[in-house]
Amino acid sequence: xxxxxxxxxxxxxxxxxxxxxxxxxxxxxxxxxxxxxxxxxxxxxxxxxxxxxxxxxxxxxxxxxxxxxxxxxxxxxxxxxxxxxx
Amino acid sequence: xxxxxxxxxxxxxxxxxxxxxxxxxxxxxxxxxxxxxxxxxxxxxxxxxxxxxxxxxxxxxxxxxxxxxxxxxxxxxxxxxxxxxxxxxxxxxxxxxxxxxxxxxxxxxxxxxxxxxxxxxxxxxxxxxxxxxxxxxxxxxxxxxxxxxxxxxxxxxxxxxxxxxxxxxxxxxxxxxxxxxxxxxxxxxxxxxxxxxxxxxxxxxxxxxxxxxxxxxxxxxxxxxxxxxxxxxxxxxxxxxxxxxxxxxxxxxxxxxxxxxxxxxxxxxxxxxxxxxxxxxxxxxxxxxxxxxxxxxxxxxxxxxxxxxxxxxxxxxxxxxxxxxxxxxxxxxxxxxxxxxxxxxxxxxxxxxxxxxxxxxxxxxxxxxxxxxxxxxxxxxxxxxxxxxxxxxxxxxxxxxxxxxxxxxxxxxxxxxxxxxxxxxxxxxxxxxxxxxxxx
Numbered sequence: 238x239x240x241x242x243x244x245x246x247x248x249x250x251x252x253x254x255x256x257x258x259x260x261x262x263x264x265x266x267x268x269x270x271x272x273x274x275x276x277x278x279x280x281x282x283x284x285x286x287x288x289x290x291x292x293x294x295x296x297x298x299x300x301x302x303x304x305x306x307x308x309x310x311x312x313x314x315x316x317x318x319x320x321x322x323x
Numbered sequence: 324x325x326x327x328x329x330x331x332x333x334x335x336x337x338x339x340x341x342x343x344x345x346x347x348x349x350x351x352x353x354x355x356x357x358x359x360x361x362x363x364x365x366x367x368x369x370x371x372x373x374x375x376x377x378x379x380x381x382x383x384x385x386x387x388x389x390x391x392x393x394x395x396x397x398x399x400x401x402x403x404x405x406x407x408x409x410x411x412x413x414x415x416x417x418x419x420x421x422x423x424x425x426x427x428x429x430x431x432x433x434x435x436x437x438x439x440x441x442x443x444x445x446x447x448x449x450x451x452x453x454x455x456x457x458x459x460x461x462x463x464x465x466x467x468x469x470x471x472x473x474x475x476x477x478x479x480x481x482x483x484x485x486x487x488x489x490x491x492x493x494x495x496x497x498x499x500x501x502x503x504x505x506x507x508x509x510x511x512x513x514x515x516x517x518x519x520x521x522x523x524x525x526x527x528x529x530x531x532x533x534x535x536x537x538x539x540x541x542x543x544x545x546x547x548x549x550x551x552x553x554x555x556x557x558x559x560x561x562x563x564x565x566x567x568x569x570x571x572x573x574x575x576x577x578x579x580x581x582x583x584x585x586x587x588x589x590x591x592x593x594x595x596x597x598x599x600x601x602x603x604x605x606x607x608x609x610x611x612x613x614x615x616x617x618x619x620x621x622x623x624x625x626x627x628x629x630x631x632x633x634x635x636x637x638x639x640x641x642x643x644x645x646x647x648x649x650x651x652x653x654x655x656x657x658x659x660x661x662x663x664x665x666x667x668x669x670x671x672x673x674x675x676x677x678x679x680x681x682x683x684x685x686x687x688x689x690x691x692x693x694x695x696x697x698x699x700x701x702x703x704x705x706x707x708x709x710x711x712x713x714x715x716x717x718x719x720x721x722x723x724x725x726x727x728x729x730x731x732x733x734x735x736x737x738x739x740x741x742x743x744x745x746x747x748x749x750x751x752x753x754x755x756x757x758x759x760x761x762x763x
Contacts, residue, residue: 260611275610278570282650298568298647 328662338670344542402439534722536683562763579760689724
């Protein structure tokens, strides 16, 4: 199976955040700040579990810096990087 | 309206505290205010809130003595409205970490959930208020949890400023019954059993608290407050980020609390068994309006063996590993299922079962890290908030609790403990170790 593109990953991460992890309003977008949107340590771990389920990649918590959690886009870029590293 | 599973967990220990220690499981939120606090207006506001929100004086009990406990909102008119008591003093206590004795006394007085005595306030005014005031909100830990009490205080101030009203709640649907879980009864049963089995794994190395197992003794709680300077706090916050990760600074503070207790065990020449500590996890929906009333938490339990405690980084790594494993295994959700089932258990049975695995001990100590205290709220009813924090309650066994939070760029740790559990020398050992570790 080909590796997902960064756009596909962004859409996946955004959908998980919107539908499963956050109770965000309609103004929540792929560029919204995740910490401001209410993401906390428990939500992040649940997010990582959902990402692992859909991509097969586990992102270690030590990689989750404020910069990587800036938005769904930056987080997807990190996941993409991890997939590329195999 | 039903109590949550977590409310019932706390209710069981409230009942136990009443039976064996003659007091209640009363939590406290303390505000240290500058001049300008309007007591008369505060009393009026509390009266309006009590009329508009029946839950603050709703008797709690089981319908016909069976089933899960409920807030009897319809009977709230028979409940006792929150009292506001005002005391006068010449000057604030010195140094500024010392609190009025009256506040500690309130932790050891009885409140009655059956009669709807769920909340009370004490105000100590210095020089008639010109030199500031201290305010303590004391509540039975079934009305709010820590986060809820902060939302309540922020909401009271919003009412004072006209930004909200006593009839309007911050979270519109919070007095509705909890939605039915998506899991089937069988799935929830399996989840509860999984949680029980997980905890049973800790019994191979049962904890010994500094107070020892449960025994009949009068509850007499004291508290001591450690407040770091802004420079120390900056170092502490950075150390927590670097050593535990910016998302889980809690584990850094938990590790510091474990090591402070360990220092006392060593000074005493006693054996801690292992350190077993429950940590509350906020279950409120992320990014949505926050519910104020009732307890919305799950519990994640940690265990550290004495050999894992000597090195701070090793201890933090152990806690991080356990946290991740617990979340991955679904123990946060499993705990909710278990606590939901346990709502139907009689209080005495509930607390007996909770302590049975550890031979009368519940855990090593209680711990909480609540982050920025009242973030974004600078004033309360016209007075500047100079400091504010939680005083978390603890039953005579385990007899020790550490609550850590930030306010005004300063980290504070409030240590609540049962009289006689720490000698004066042990208290110094505890405080010195805690301060050293908090600074990283």
